[in-house]
Amino acid sequence: MVLAYLLSVIFTQPVVTMEAEAIQPVALRPVANLKAKDTPNDAGQSIDLSWELSPDSARVKRYEVYRAESAKGPFEKIVEFLVPTTAYTDADTLLRNKKDYYYRVDVVGELESRASSEIAGPVQAKPEWFNTNRIPVLVFAVVYGLLLILYIEFAKRDREMFVRRIAGLDAIDEAVGRSTEMGKPILFSFGIGYLTDVATLAALSILRRVARRAAEYETRILVPNYDPIVMTAAQETVKQAFSEAGRPDLYQEGDITFLTADQFGYAAGVNGIMLREKPGTVFLQGVFYAEALILAETAHSVGAIQIAGTNMATQLPFFIAACDYTLIGEELFAASAYLDRDPQLLGSLKSEDIAKLITVGLIVVVSVVGTIGAVLTSVSGESGILRSLTEFFNSGFERLVSFLTTS
Amino acid sequence: MKRTLPLIITFIAGVFVVVTFFIPREPFGSLEQRMLVWYSILGGFTLLLGIDSLIKHHTRKVARREKDWFYSLVTLFGLFGTLAAGIVTWAKYGTPLELASLNEVGGFFWVYKWIMVPLQGTMFALLAFFIASAAYRAFRARTFDATLLLIAAILVMIGRLSMGVVPATLILAVLLVAAGIHRLLIRKPVFGAVLAALGVGLGVLVLAFPQDAIRLAPQVQEWLMSVPQTAARRGILIGVTLGTIAMSIRIILGIERTYISST
Known part of the structure; x- marks a missing residue:
């Protein structure tokens, strides 16, 4: 009997203790330093929250964020996180501007044991009148605007403006002449851009020049379009160019048509026109994506001279490989200034070059500062002048990179 | 007036959008998006113009048996x-x-x-x-630039090919020697000799140091893609961005007018 009692004490005691431990929830410590502030540089209706993790974060199963309109509550749960989190932006559409809000973050552990943080607030969401993150853009725009005005004034005063030769633009007249000699039409494609694309607008100025020459040489010009608005603009441009050349009678609206608003449908349509009409010259100017090489290679296969131009960096290698002449990026935007030789346009082109020079200069400065910082980091100790210099260069590098990337 | 009015509208709309870019507060903050919605609505209507053009063009061709x-x-x-x-x-x-x-x-x-x-x-x-036909034309070693392009492309391909660095390099060496001989035959002795020497040198090197070739090829490929390729690409992107800004300012200020008809 005694033996049985002793055995029961020995074998049952630990089990009872373990169950007791499992049932008792272990107290958690809450998140610390909860801060709530209006989200900067926004349209309002947004509050940023930040906090430090609970010292018991290893045992925390989830974090719950609560919001209330009064410090006394009632608090409403707005979000929960199953992974350790230290920040949240409350951008609930129900949030009202200039109204007090209070926040609390709860940590929840085993058996729903929980610990609430201190209440943060009152805090108000406010809309801003100026986005300070965009100050570098403003600085750049002002500097660039001043340069633009300055160089336009220089141009107006008949100062000589040197513009380097752009082979693709010089070849326009020759290409139109070639089509005329061969008795074949000219094909002009804007790609799949819209009129809101700057590249399409730039291409329109090239079309004007091409159409004018085509009218002078009495050569037919075909412009299949992807976008109806671009088609309308192209019709107007060609019509005007034909009038300027004194040959409005040659203008045929039916040659400037809408094909389709489908990318590969458009590529198939333009290819079909190329294979049937066998143009002597093909202009591919504007916005192009995967259809770029399909069009360029088909134009090559029918023996057309090709002058391409786009601002799409991914398609430029294809054009360079497949076409006779390619306007690379900015050359396309320089077309109107280059072709018209208008002093104001040339002045703006020159200011663009100066802005580019400034950008390159900034990149060089950033590279030098970054390199010096990296070298000093590897050789400097914990203190002394070298350490201060290292910090100076490293922080300068970070600021410059931030400025450039924001711009 | 037909030309002035669009320029005035462009100037006001352009300046307004630029100013609202710096103002996050509503209704300014979402104005750009709202204008794009308006453009889409207008675009929907202009589709009718497109369909009209399409039907007219093709009906005429069918009717006249062109x-x-x-x-x-x-x-x-x-x-x-x-x-x-x-x-x-x-x-x-x-x-x-x-x-x-x-x-x-x-x-x-x-x-x-x-x-x-x-x-x-x-x-x-x-x-x-x-792509295959364009690559063939682009990579023919007709000029110094095209040869550089060819060599860079082959180095990248060698670094990425699953067939292995040594066989790929040997194929490259044979191709270079063949290109060199071809140049010699068409009486371009200096260029031909350089190409052939390059091919022979590359073949000998890869056979003499196969382990180093296997180690270096992916590094060379990586360097070509991340340094010269990225630098050229960024240069183009900076030019495109500045060109876009310049063109936009020219359009807003009415300096660039070639897109507006005066007829």
């Missing part, structure tokens, strides 16, 4: 056929965008799935062949 009029007939059949499929689906389900029409012959989505998608896929697949 050259290749049959293709115009196919285009018109495609246009009206798709329209009919949309109307039938609409009549049946109350919307042309009913997914159930995917499995019904002649349904709107059936037309999309079984006609549009394969046609688009076919056009896209053609790109592979066009």
